[in-house]
Amino acid sequence: TYWNVKLGGETAIAQQIAQAAQLLQQGETVAFPTETVYGLGADATNTKAVEHIFTAKGRPSDNPLIVHIAGTEQLASLVQADCITPDHQKLMAAFWPGPLTIVLPVLAGSLSPLVTAGLNTVGIRIPDHPVALQLLREVNLPIAAPSANSSGRPSPTLASHVRDDLDGRIGGIVDGGATGVGVESTVVQFVDGELFVLRPGGVTAEQMQVILPDICIHTSEPTEVEASQTPRAPGMKYTHYAPKGTMYIVQGEDEQAVAARIQADIDAAKARGESTGVLTFEERVNWYRADLILACGSLAQPDTIARELYAALRTFDERGISYIAAEGVPATGIGQAIMNRLLKAAGHEQIRV
Ligand code: TXA
């Protein structure tokens, strides 16, 4: 079933969302918009329903799902209440609803074991999107929802992306138009009073530091030794977002040198018979010659880069581009999440000039 909730009056929209909620209650999967990316939802308490998510996406079963709720009053039935500290509460007050997933000790038996992939913790968030919130309120169940893409593809920021990946494999799609942030939520976990960013995302480390001025926030990818001792998001080990073509990133202090290197590589690739692409920003589209040059947002407004990134990666595939050179961004603020996704898309192929 396809519901377009961009059009129509309040009553019509409420009816459509009620139908989508009913499908979820019956154990079906429904894709819905959030402020980050589209999610593929299912009743997190129903193992059969959650199974549908994994099969529709082709997702590895050791990768746990984020649970979406409508309000903090639902927490008590999902997590061990005495583990919620004042610092957790500060994050919730500051960033919920919003693109922050907090990993907490799960209340045994409250969710399908598939949701947590065998961990004793669960990642929870309240999405900041009117359609998602209305759906979650209506369904009145915790909803497990990974991004609504086939496993390995860029996350969907439009309902058409969901259709391209999952049409015929899911119960329904609620089309609420383009999502806002464009990259997924930030996933965090407290360990011994320090905060670990397991996945950078829509809420930046800088924003959290303002709310928790005395807390040590770990943002960098851990070294191998650290990785065995610090918490990790199981999903972070998978190749993700990768376009079908070869992609790599060129970075450096001197933007002229970066552009010169990219153009030389593109010209050589073209001579080999590749179809070539450049991923750059509005300020620099005219700097390059290639088969497809995509301006992904503006360097002056990094939020716009995050918003457009996944659609751009999909466009390279649609246009059959086999060789893609991408410019990097400074890894501060939202740039941390952007660089994390770019590096994954490029299989960590990175050149410094
Ligand atoms: O913005 C988002 O977070 C989107 C929207 C739909 O809400 N959802 C999303 O879900 O990105 P997904 O499944 O694509 O990514 C979930 C990430 C994975 O990297 C997973 O390993 C991690 O969160 N994760 C989930 N539960 C965890 C847990 N208990 N401990 C550590 N990492 C966890």
Ligand code: MG
């Ligand atoms: Mg995902």
